[in-house]
Structures are given as C-alpha cells and as structure tokens.
Amino acid sequence: MRKPNRSAGRARPPAPPAGLAPRRVAADLIEGVLYHGRPLDEALEAALGAVAERDRALVRMLAATVLRRHGTLRAVVGTFLTRAPKGGPRLDAALLLGAAQILFLDVPDHAAVDLSVRLAQADHAARHYAGLVNAVLRKVAAEGQAVLAGLTDPALDTPDWLMARWRAAYGAEIAATIAEAHRHEAALDLTVKADAAGWAERLGGRSLPTGTVRLLAKGPVPQLAGFAEGAWWVQDAAAALPARLLGDVRGLRIADLCAAPGGKTLQLASAGALVTAVDRAESRLDRLGQNLGRTGLDAEIVCADVMDFAGGPFDAVLLDAPCSATGTIRRHPDVAWTKRPQDIASLAELQAALLDRAVQLVKPGGRLVYCTCSLEPEEGPDQIEALLARRPGVTRLPIEAAAIGADPAWITAAGELRTLPCHLPDADPRLAGLDGFFAARLAIG
Numbered sequence: 001m002r003k004p005n006r007s008a009g010r011a012r013p014p015a016p017p018a019g020l021a022p023r024r025v026a027a028d029l030i031e032g033v034l035y036h037g038r039p040l041d042e043a044l045e046a047a048l049g050a051v052a053e054r055d056r057a058l059v060r061m062l063a064a065t066v067l068r069r070h071g072t073l074r075a076v077v078g079t080f081l082t083r084a085p086k087g088g089p090r091l092d093a094a095l096l097l098g099a100a101q102i103l104f105l106d107v108p109d110h111a112a113v114d115l116s117v118r119l120a121q122a123d124h125a126a127r128h129y130a131g132l133v134n135a136v137l138r139k140v141a142a143e144g145q146a147v148l149a150g151l152t153d154p155a156l157d158t159p160d161w162l163m164a165r166w167r168a169a170y171g172a173e174i175a176a177t178i179a180e181a182h183r184h185e186a187a188l189d190l191t192v193k194a195d196a197a198g199w200a201e202r203l204g205g206r207s208l209p210t211g212t213v214r215l216l217a218k219g220p221v222p223q224l225a226g227f228a229e230g231a232w233w234v235q236d237a238a239a240a241l242p243a244r245l246l247g248d249v250r251g252l253r254i255a256d257l258c259a260a261p262g263g264k265t266l267q268l269a270s271a272g273a274l275v276t277a278v279d280r281a282e283s284r285l286d287r288l289g290q291n292l293g294r295t296g297l298d299a300e301i302v303c304a305d306v307m308d309f310a311g312g313p314f315d316a317v318l319l320d321a322p323c324s325a326t327g328t329i330r331r332h333p334d335v336a337w338t339k340r341p342q343d344i345a346s347l348a349e350l351q352a353a354l355l356d357r358a359v360q361l362v363k364p365g366g367r368l369v370y371c372t373c374s375l376e377p378e379e380g381p382d383q384i385e386a387l388l389a390r391r392p393g394v395t396r397l398p399i400e401a402a403a404i405g406a407d408p409a410w411i412t413a414a415g416e417l418r419t420l421p422c423h424l425p426d427a428d429p430r431l432a433g434l435d436g437f438f439a440a441r442l443a444i445g
C-alpha cells in the first residue's frame, strides 16, 4: 500500500471549515461600516470577488443582522464581559457576529462559536482573545435569550442622535414604532407594468392598495417569474408613489433628475411619458440602461450633474434628491451607523440648490415633484417651505391620498406625502412597513 505523499514529512494544515469564508467577509463588511463609515452594499459589491456566488445572500444577511440589531447585540455581549477587551475591530466583529447567529439566525450554536473563535485566531490583535470569544459566546448560547427578553426598548438599535431627531419630528411614540420597524427586514416590493393582482398570485405575494406587489423574498430575484421578460422591477412601495403624483403622463416630456438606478424612470416610461433620465453617476446609469433593456422601456439617458444640465424646458420634472436615506434603514441597516448629524446639514444645502435648478427646468404651467427617502424634516417639508418663501411663482398642489391608493394618514396637513417605516402595519412584521419617503407636488408659475 502506498503511503500518503507528505512533502518533507510536513502535514498539511486542515482545510478551514466551509462556513468560515463568508464569516470572514461579513466581518470585513461589519468593520467597514462600524469603523470606517463604509456603506454595506458598496463594500459588498467590492468584495464580490472574494465571495462564492452561493454565499452572497448569506454574507449580506450576516452583516445586515449585526447592523440591524447592533445595540441589542452589544448589550447582550456586554453582559458577559467584565471589561471592554482591547482586541480591536476584528474581536468586536467576531463577538457581534457570533451573538447574531446564536440569537437571531438559524445557525447551530456550536458552529457560531467555533467560526467566531477562528475569526479571532486569524487576526493579530484579536488572537490573544480567542479563549474569551469562546467563553463569552458559550454564555450567549446558554443565557443570551434570557438577557434578550429583558432588552425590550427598540431605541437600543438606533443611534441616540437619530432617535432624538425622530422624537422631535414625530413624537416619542411614533419614534419608537419607527425604531421597532427597523428591527425587521423589509419584504420584497415589486412595481409591475400591469396586472398587479395576477402577478401577486403568480409570485405568491399580495397586491397592496397602492398597486405594488409585495412578497417574502425567497432566493435570487432574477430567478423569479417575470424578471427575465421585464414584467416588473424591484421598488419599495413608498418609492413608487412620487412618480404617480404626476398623474396621467402620456406624451409628456419629463425630466427625471437624479434618476439612477431608474425605478422612477421605468414607472414614467411605462406610463407613456417621454423621459430624460439625468444622473451624474455613470455606473448607476449603466444599471438604469440595463433596467430599461430588460423591461423593454425607453428613455433618454444623460450623464450630467443636474446643476450643469441644460435640457428642457419640460412639461414636468421629478427630482429624487440625494439624501441621508434614513427612511431606508429597514433595507439598509448600515445607514443608521454610517451617517452623521453634519451630513444632514450639507445634504440639505445641496437639495436646496438642486430644487432651484429643477424649478428652472419646468415650463411655465408645468409641475415639479420633489422627493427624498429621508425621515429628516430638513430634507423634506423644510425644503418646500423655504422654496415657497424664496420663489413666489411656485405653489403647492396638495396630494390626495385616494388618487395614489395611499392611506390618508400618509398625507400631511400641508398636502405632502410623508410615509414612515411603521406605516402599513401587518400581523406578520415581515410583510409590514414602508420606506420613509417625503414627496411634495408643486405648480410652477
């Protein structure tokens, strides 16, 4: 019998367990968000080369769960630490990731503990704490659920400065329900070209009063019926409302400003408008082009800064301005940890400039819809108040809930759209909620 071939008598190190590679990438993403303010999806995109196709959804789910329940996980782990260990970001990520898998994900406790110990062992600063990771996570496995049961305040998973802002804007009770809504991953929302009820049935989802089809995401989106033939595109139910505020757009020339990746362009083109989609990000416009190609819809694509864009004038303009995106935390839990208070002031300045430019691009007698996916008043109603004050020719055209299938509670006293993550409640939290969107409709004199 031949002996196994061992070069120079050295045994090969055992292969790492299968689940380690995705945990390593997830730990990198968590550190990127928490220590470097790097957006999760941007980092995930950059890391795709290091992640096997089959592991991509797992990596995102691991990182997103840690970020969604960051405060809670830190509190549970902290219960079993006598003092903060100095093992650096990798130790932190290994502990949070291990606790997230034990408490919130369908991973056997022993695997979660072992993989986090290995993550720590592979890092120069964290490896001295591998024994501590093992001990703490074993305690989380044994006693963590009991600790969790006592941590009922949803504000725990929201940075204090954001919680304070939402309490000031919406009151303590609504702020708490917003924070609670952020603890759940959002459903998959689709905007369909036609036949929402039919697609809801075919996809095993439900048709919302606004026309969106909502389902629980199972598996990769491109594998769902209707994707390849371009019958629908992914778009949060609230994100689908601003374009509909323009009413019947057949044959109208419309500029969609800050358009990429194109959810609203697709809606307007599908409704028969002649759309010019403007965005300054080339890579995002590539995605817009792909989305048009897949859905067989048409629009003119212009890669330009809106401030320099000289087209028009247009019958109508839709401005989906860049914003803090605090309305999208259910889908992008990293936003809560990457944004800073000062971002809101600088974004508000940019939004005001973009709004002024948008007004100039509308024909006299035309309409302008302004929207942001932010919960912050400075990026929503305050922008409109300031615009109306500085431009006497601009007036507000109040929104009627019934015209867009909205709940009247989503329309403010001023006639603006204000959706919140806690809107559209459901007994199953996985099917509840809306992105937090603000939209106003204006007439340009």
Ligand SMILES: C[S@@+](CC[C@H](N)C(=O)[O-])C[C@H]1O[C@@H](n2cnc3c(N)ncnc32)[C@H](O)[C@@H]1O
Binding pocket: 257, 258, 259, 260, 261, 262, 263, 264, 265, 278, 279, 280, 281, 284, 304, 305, 306, 307, 320, 321, 322, 323
């Ligand atoms: C909220 S996203 C737009 C989402 C898009 N409307 C949709 O429905 O799919 C904001 C976009 O604004 C773009 N943007 C930011 N500042 C811009 C500017 N000054 N000129 C043009 N585009 C800009 C960004 O590249 C980004 O694609």
